[in-house]
Amino acid sequence: MKEYVLGKTKEEVIKFLPERSIKKIQVGQHQLAGLRVGDQVYVFQAFCPHKGASLLEANINGAGEIICPLHQYRFDLKTGNVKAGYCEDLTVYMTRLDEDGLKITIP
Template sequence: MGKFTLGKSKEEAKGMLPEGNIKITQLGAKKVCVVRNGENVFAFEQHCPHRGALLKDGHINGHEEIICPLHSYRFDLKTGRLASGGSCGDLEVYKASLTEGGLEIHL
């Protein structure tokens, strides 16, 4: 679907995304969750692949995993792979990086 850029510089993008704070952003027709851990940024679908809970209300642990607020399944933010929980599909993740021109997300 293309590349989206948030902010005009790395510093501006970091300011828009306080560390560990999961934000929902509209990119074209799609809403995605975005979170920052230091210099690493992650973008992923907003609904949990298990039962559709809003992942914005979850939290990030020290292993760069998102923990769903509903049943506490964990998903690796780099790969989307289910890290712990029952059986469900993987989380859809998108390529995201902090660049000198802002936060780039590829859908």
């Protein structure tokens, strides 16, 4: 496992990830997507496992699911489990937001 740090402070991360806005995150060779809801940050693969649509254009519903813009497949933000559609689960990554920035763990 490798841990990457995004930003140097919590405030810097909050500015980079506006509330409920999906942003591209590049860590090492990994192109990921990040989303902040309050103090909780979710980081997940940037492309839908179904047909490879960019999840940077996805929507988030009130149930804590990310909705693919191509076929409206839904994935749980916490677990990556597919909730609607027929494909592999979305890969999600462990994160920790603290005063020193956002820690992202990549297996």
